[in-house]
Every structure is written in C-alpha cells, then in structure tokens.
Amino acid sequence: MEKMTRVSGTVSGCTMFCHLDAPANAISVCRDATQVVVAGRNIFKIYGLEEDGFVERLNLRVGRKPSLNFSCADVMWHQMEENLLATAATNGAVVTWNLARPCRNKQEQLFTEHKRTVNKVCFHPTEVNMLLSGSQDGFMKCFDLRKKESVSTFSGQSESVRDVQFSIKDYFTFAASFENGNVQLWDIRRPDRYERMFTAHTGPVFCCDWHPEDRGWLATGGRDKMVKVWDMSTNRVKEIYCVQTIASVARVKWRPERRYHLATCSMMVDHNIYVWDVRRPFIPFATFEEHKDVTTGIVWRHQHDPYFLLSGSKDSTLYQHMFKDASRPVDRANPEGLCFGLFGDLAFAAKESLMSAPQSVGDVGRKTYPGGDRRYPIFFFKKPDVTEQFAQVSSALSVFESEAGSSVGMDWFINTAQSYLLSGKPFAELCEHNAQVAKRLNRPQESTTWTMLRIMFSEPANPSLSSNHNLNKSGNLPLVNSVAFDHKTFTFTLFLAARKSLQTVYEDVFLCAENEETEGSEGQAEYLFGDAELDDDDLYSMEHDNQAEEPEYLLPQEAFPLRHEIMDHPSAPEPVQEKPESPHVSGSEAESTCLTPMESFSLISVSQLLFSPHLPPKFFCPIVKEMLCYYAEQGDVQMAVSVLIVLGDRIRKEIDELTQEHWYMSYIDLLQRFELWNVSNEVIKLSTCGAIMCLNQTSTTLHINCSNCKRPMSNKGWICDRCHQCASVCAVCHHVVKGLFVWCQGCSHGGHLEHVMEWLKQSKHCPAGCGHLCEYT
C-alpha cells in the first residue's frame, strides 16, 4: 500500500461498483484517474471516482431522440487533453466530444466516412490532434481534429479491423488487428502499404496492446483463446510468450509497473477478468469474479498504479477492482498429488519448493513464528511483497516402491491367494495346508486360526492313541503347569486372538487363570472334557510328522502385545506373577490386567461351557462368526472368505446372506485387481451365494460362424447344418477340437491350443494356409 500511494499520489479507494442503466460496451479513464467514461449502445456517461463509490457526473446522451451516433462500440478519453473524448459509433460514425463546451450537447466533430461499424478509436499518445479509427469495413482512417475530413486512409486488404493501437514509444507506428488472424504494422506517413504483417492467431484477433515500457512488445488476443506476446524489435516478428485462456480473448491490457503482467477479459461464456504473468502462462495470477455477464471493457485506473482495475460489463455494472481483493487461483491449486498403487507403492508429486524446504520433520510440536527469525529486528528487512511473487514453479514426481518382502507390499496377498487350498481335500487337510501357507508367509495369526478351526471342527480321532501321545508330548513341552489347563486356555487364547484384539486376549488368559484360582479348583480335571481333549490330541496327531519344529500351537511372541498399566483401574488382578513358569507369561514383563464387563462376560460363558461333557462344533459357530467379522473389519477379507469356503456348511447358516455376498464381492474384486483370474474363478465356483455364482454365467454365449461356409452356426451341435461339415476342426491336426479351441481373430482359423502354439513357433502364417499373419494374444 505504501508503494502504491507513493506511485499514484492521489489514487485510493476500495472495491466498489455502481449500476448502470444499460450494458456497457467500453470504458475509458481520464489521465488523472479521477473520472471514467462508460459507453454502450444505450449509455454514454461520465462517473467520478470517489473514495467510496462512483458518482455520476455527466450524461452525454442528450436530446429527445438520440441519434445512432450515440450508440457507441468504443470510447477513448484523450490522455493529454482532459476535455476531449472520441467514440466509435455502431453506424460507422466517429464522434469527438468536448466536455468544455458550454451547452448540454458536448458533441464536437462528426466523421461519417466509414461504411460499417467502427470497432475502435485511438488517440495518438503524444500528438494532441491525431485520432485513428478502425472499422468493420476493413479500413483504418487517421483524422486531424482540426480538419473536417480524414487525413489518410489505410486499407488493410485483409478483412474487418478489430483493433488499432498507436505505439507508445514509436511516434509514427501503429498496429492493427484483423478478423482473419493477421496483425499489421503501419507507418502513419505511408498509407499505401503496411510495414509488416504476420498471422498472429487462427481466427479473429480481437485486441492488441503495446507494452508500456518495452518498445517492441505487442500483446494480441484472439478467438482461439490465446494471448500472444510478440517481439517486434527483431527482424522477424517473434512470439515470445503465449497464454492459453479458457475463452476467446476480447480485451488485453498490460498491467502498469509490472513488466510481465497483463489483464484479459473474454467476450463469451466467461465473465471473469484474469491477470496473467506471461512467464507462467498456465494459471492466472489473479482473478476478478464480480461480473455476472460478459466483461466488455477493462482499463487500469492509473497508468502508473498496478493495483486498481476498472471494468464495465454487459450486466450493466461498473466495477473498481482492488488487487488485494482479487482471488488467486494458485492458492487454491493443489500443490501435491498422492496415490497408493495396488502393490503398496506410493506415487507422490509435489511442488519442488515444498520438498527442498529445510524442515526438520523430527520436531513436531514446534511452531514457526510468523515474523521470521527473532534474532533480527523485523524492521531491518524490506520484505518482498509475497502477494506479487509468482515465479515459475515445477513439481517433482517420485514413486516410493515397496521393497520385495516388505510389510507394506502386497506379495502376501497374492501368495496367500494362490497357495490356499479351498476345496478338493478333507477339511482337516485343507486347514492344515492353509495354516502352513500362512505360517510360511509369516502370518502367525492366520496360521493359528486355521489350526484352531481344524481342531474345532474336525471329527474326533482315535482316543486311546492320542491320549497316550498327549502325555509324551507334554513331557517335551516346557509346560510346568497342568497340560490340560494350558491346552484348554490355549485353545481359547488363540481363538480369541483372532476374534478380538490381541490385547484382550492376554487378559482372557489371565482371567482363565484367575477363574481357576477363585473357584478353588487346582486340578485340571474340571477343565478337561471329552471332546475337547480329543481335539487337542488331534492337534498332536496331525503335528506328528514335524515334531522337530517349534510347537505349532505356541502363539508367537509378537501375538501378545504388551499391555500397559492403567493406573486408575481399581482392581487390577495380578495372578500371573504367581506362575512365572506359565508359558503365556514367559518372555513378557509383569503386567497387570483389567477387564471390561464385555470381555469377562464372554469368558464366563466360555468357562461355564468348559464343564459340559460334549462340545459340538456348533458351539464354536458364534465365535467363528465373530472372528470372520473381525477379519473382514480389519481389511483381511481374504481370510474371511477363505474360511467361509473351507468351513462351508458348518458356518454358512450363521452369517446372513448379504454379508457373505459382500465379502465374496470384495474378495473377487481384489483378486481381479491382482489379475488372479483363476483364483477368482475358483472362489466364484465355490461360493454358495446365488448372486456370486451367477457371475460366472454372464456373457458366456459365443456366436460363431462355421469355418467352412462362414455362415453363422445356428444349432448347438458340432456339425454346420449348411455345409454338413464339422465346424471346429484343428487347422494343424485336422481333428475335431473338443475342449479349448483357440482361433485367430483375423482369419478365424485355429485349433488345439498346444498345436497352434507349436505351429507358431515355426511359422508366423496361419496353419490353415490362408496366408494370414495370425495373432494369438
């Protein structure tokens, strides 16, 4: 603001507007920036620019029946003679107005030499009496205001003239733009021929503007939505900047005191005024969005003040825009892009300045002071005006690729999907296989879950054999406590591990121990019950082959997250310390536990059932259901669906159809993303939901033609009913193909897959000898 007032001296104000009586076609401002003239088809008024608003000063449309001479296409206020105005009338007249005339009618001169609408009038910047006009009839005329007629006529011989502009630095030069896309440079002394001509745009060039400082720079705007800046000072006219806008450019005006800035407005569609930095031609530097209809005239209020812009519009308003109120599209533009890829890779694009900014990511809590470094007094710095910075920027693109085998990758998903067995073997073997797969892929929780499922739902094994074995096994194990207790606890531990958060599991274990104590039953007998014991034995018998390995049923260490101490919990039971040899506790620090009512409830229900002599598989269903939901909610729909399929009827009725369908759909979608078509198909086949199964039955019809007579095969048999020959004969071995038939989409010949593959190793041509270069993809 300080700079602004220094430059302009008198100019001050705010964003303001006033209603006009009629749409404006053009506006112009007087030299001292205190008044603005608005001209249109039905309006011709002068407004004073006050501090807080526009004040109507003069209505130049006088007379009972205003002539067409008042219908203005353009207006210009003389920059040297403050009482002198010129208008271009739509009837072809060029009119000058003298505000100093004492009567109401200020009209001074009338030139009616053009035959069609005059698009533009322009006073010479330094010569008081020289006026130039450009018309739809293709002529430009130069008037001397002291004479009644034009001094000279210039014929562009191109087409209609849209704009004429005297050069600011070269006394004799003016530029004219044409509807056929040409721009011509003329010397005012030589009306016979232009000095230079070049094609600036495809389509009409609606406007041009000389740079106020740079002698050779001319900006042009056209219907092709572009603004181009040309350097005229060289021998060849050179395009040095090009700005692509979003609508045809009606006006272009260089911004005062800002070498690279220019303002544009459009004549269609777009009502906004844009200020561009030509060095960064993609994003407008500033936008004024006030107008509700097409902006027809823009002018910088003062020729040395870059902060005030006046505009008139077809919406019958006149605006003064303040630069500080402009919207800055770049501020809303997103400087970063970020996307997770399918395989866990992360693509990241960011503004380079953001990435190179010396920021320490470690100190999270620190706040940066807005005033900068406190060591230096703030007034020593002359801070550059941040709002005027609009340097060229670029983004850096990088891809963070997940390393093979790292936990962010998705290899585990693909491996699991491919290796899991979902059918074709007895239930126990499937579970066992899948447990091994999960274990191999370092997914202990899933592995344990499979093992548990096997134990719970398997048929009981031979009791005598296994009980014997049980003892042997327990001798090998570091289980000082009762075997049965540990197994039992363990079963539920593992099970709940999957079902609930690992956290609560830990507590559950303790609760079991606690229950045992509180009930005063040290003996393991109460915790043993027929079926469950057999289940445990079953576990051992299955593990028999690989005894050397670490005990399968030991939950890996990590599965027990260490529980923090909640200080404010009133009754933290600490039964664990009493049994330091208990396997659950080994490797963990002493922990206290707390139980929410919900957890203890579930445990109580379990422990009550422990006493029942028989534990049918159905007993587990609610828990398994809960576990499947848990997996699904954790984003591991693979586990949910795999278990669902393997368990089949054992669990299916427990879960409502809609949820099952949802899981299936989600898993199939994931499989298809990873292009695991075979697995996806298997899942669809094994699913029991109607909606899923029918996925395999859509788009299964193939319409084929007979390979002999090229007619459509109508019936379902092997024989074409027209030529009575077998349709699907292998082109290599000439036998009928039953099963996979592969054919070239170009010539439609084909045969057995392996035959064709073999053939194509040797030859590129069709095996049928039709000469086609076959493509089998």
Next chain:
Amino acid sequence: MFVAKSIAADHKDLIHDVSYDFHGRRMATCSSDQSVKVWDKGDDGEWHCTASWKTHSGSVWRVTWAHPEFGQVLASCSFDRTAAVWEEIVGESNDKQRGQSHWIKRTTLVDSRTSVTDVKFAPKHMGLMLTTCSADGVVRIYEAPDVMNLSQWSLQHEISCKLSCSCISWNPSSSRAHPPMIAVGSDDSNVTYSGKVQIYEYNENTRKYAKAETLMTVTDPVHDIAFAPNLGRSFHVLAIATKDVRIFKLLPMRRESANSSGPTKFEVQVMAQFDSHNSQVWRVSWNITSTLLASSGDDGCVRLWKANYMDNWKCTGILRGDGSPVNGSSGHAAALSAVGIPGAAQMVVGAASAGRYFFPHLDSPRAGSRLAHLLPPPSLIEQIYEPDPSHAPQLRQRHAANSIIQPAEHD
C-alpha cells in the same frame, strides 16, 4: 520399507494429481501445464511416459481411471470448466514402435460454469458413471447408458452443495446393504460455515441423492477426501485432508423399518486426528487393503498412518519426497518402519510406548488432537524398542533401516 524412485516428469508447471490404474501398472499425472501424461511400468520396473497430450485450456486439477472393464479410459477435469473423457486407441503401429500410445477425446462435459475441481468414476457395480464437482458447489453425476459408447453421457443428477466443492469420493462398497453414497468436501475458506464435508446417499424410492450426513466438526477448508476400500466391512471409513488429517468412521444405524424412505442415519466417530504435518494437508490416499493411510502436506512429507489392533491410529513412517537428485543419487533409499499386514502389526508396538496411546472411540475431535500431540515421533518409538533376542534377524534388518532414515529425518 520403500525405495524412492525419482521420475523426470517434465511437466512445465505444478503437478496436481497422480493416479494409479486398477491394476497398479499404469499411472497418470496431470498438471497446470494443461497436459496429462500416462506412465507405464515396463518389464524392467521403470516408469516410461507412453503418452503426453494437451487435454484442456486451463490447469488440469484431477485425473482418474475408469475400471478396465470399460477399456483404457481416463477422465480429467480442469480450471477451464470442463471435464473430459479420454480413451486409449490401440493399433497405431508407428506410435507403438516408438512406445507411444494414442489417446482420443471421447467427450467434453461442459455443464459447469466454474472450475471443475474433481472428477471420479463411480464404483464399477453402478455401471459406467462419472461424477464431477465444481467451484460453484454443484456435484454432477453422469451416466453412459451404453458402455460401448463413451461419447454419450447423460446428466443424471445435479446436487447443489451450497459451498464451493473441492473434492469428492465415492463409497466403494458394493454391498447391497449400502446404497450408493458420495462424500463431498468443500474448500470454502470461511470457517464460520461449519460442516465442510457432506455425505449424500442415493434413495431408491425417490431416485435422488439426499444429504445423509454433514460432518459439522470439519470447519476448515477440505482439500481431499477418501473413503477407504470397503472390503466387506459393515461400516465406512473416511479420511479427510484439511488443516490436519482426520479419519472418521461412519456406522450405519439399523433402520426401524425396512421400508423407511429417509436416508440412512450414521453414527459418526472420529477415529483419529493428526496435525503433525503442521500445515495444510493436501492429499490422503488409502492402500488397497485400507490398512494404511498416506497423507501429504505443505511440509513436503508423506506420512503413513496405521491402526494397531486396538483401532488406535498412529504414524508408522515419514517419507520425504527426496527422490530428487538434489540430495544425492536418485536411487536413494528411504527405508521405513512401516507395517502393512495385520499379522505383522505387533512388531512395531514397542513395550513402553504401546499402552500410552490407549484411547477408546473418541467422542469429540478435540480429544483426538490432544492425543495426537502425545505421540512421539516414530524415530523415538524405534529407539525405545528393546530388542528381543528371539527376533534378532528381523530387528537387525529394522535397525539397519533406521540408520538410513534417521539422517534424512534430522538434517
């Protein structure tokens, strides 16, 4: 654990969006230089630009891929008030030899009167549908009635959001229990209008989208919004990039009667809120299993967030965008202590630090931010961790990783 690869994007202005395709093998970038580039991952693992063309006459804000069932189709949206649909054409033999592919414009959607700020394809099970949102606060939903004809789109719905829209996200759930749902974020900077995230739901009876929920606690401009992949969940998880990162959980409430016509009521929970970017957050993105959230902010860093077994979200890694050759070789490895699979989650949880973050579902977002302050930076967590001899191999690997990343974090 990531390897950072820098790609010479050669865009002439800011890149506003990157987007992976369905299968993760292709990538599209869009920029203010009015162009879109398509990158294909070669057999050598490198990304090659296979197409680059001028798409709009203004900044291109977003680019997005359609489901490959509909072909190789991209949609872009721009400051020039249009959205466009592009399709790759195969069979241009001379282009193919140069390793270039050809994209042609199938349609231009010109209904908006202001900048189109986001464009998204609807989930595949809804058919071929495209959604745009614009700065004047209108969300438009288009449908291609014939999926083979990408040049015909009919405007199906216009939702007026009142606030200028900056981003949209479809709920990806394909469950029949979840009606189509779309979340809209607004970047209106006036903080007095609260509720910068609105959620609209399709009503089967009225065949219209109706507002189901407004997240009133979000008062600052929202720059990005992302539903997590649903994967069989009964609830929805929504990540929001505003002045901080927020994660909301939307639990559909059970309807009293099956045929009630009103929109679904949701129980909205704030699962997490982090302001550790210390600045505006511009982007959020979920991984495919929705176990990992990435966010990027004005600090130039990507932060990775993960929930542990207690639904307790915290930072598991910070990536600096230092694939640039400024800081040394382009193959500079930024190794991280991030975890992705549920089964391995326990590895990161240090003995001393795990419990400190215990919090149940938060009632108010303020509580979330307070707790977020308590989180030590991840580097700290690493150091607290007491190595357990039984897991020595893994730990060695992890400590090696730390020694790489720590200089990057502290310099």
